[in-house]
Amino acid sequence: MAQAPPMNVLEISAHFRVEHDKNRRQFSIRLNGSHDKAVLLYDYVGKKTVDLQHTEVPEAYRGQEIAKHLAKAAMDFVVEEDLKAHLTCWYIQKFVKENPHPHYLERILH
Template identity: 55%
Template structure:
């Protein structure tokens, strides 16, 4: 039997080959887990995760350097949920926030740097300062 992530990727590939939508990139997670919440007070983006145990969350934290400049600090995804697209959803939400608010951003998190490089079509690089 294939591991869950292999089965999810196989099903996704089969749907794409059949011309059907690829479905959720959160294969194996509940519908609630897909929702990214922007907690402006705590300056973070959160995805609540459930894994049959205590409630857990994936978090992308940021801080304001000035009123028009944010620093994207870190992305943390609990081990059982890594590789399922959760960090990508957090990165996209944070970068979309930067674009929508017309902010400048400094990126401290390696994953967000990787996400920006892998998604040049979104135009995020124009908002990133070294």
């Protein structure tokens, strides 16, 4: 019997629940209980280095700060796991610029 992939669920607010699927290397938010979901994709580019690559929110759900919740979860993961991060995704670059917390900034590779 196949074992379910490890998945962490982070409660961000009453409206959005961020799930972290470490096997698929993605953070996601299911939208309104439907099959639609917003995702943030990353990959390991070294033993302790991740590349936060891409954030995607379905067009109908844009402008609701959904990507912000994904970006925060990803950056918190980087801090908690003591990783370094490349910020390939423009949205995560924007998030960190707007939220210049030292514990985020010290993790970013330029």
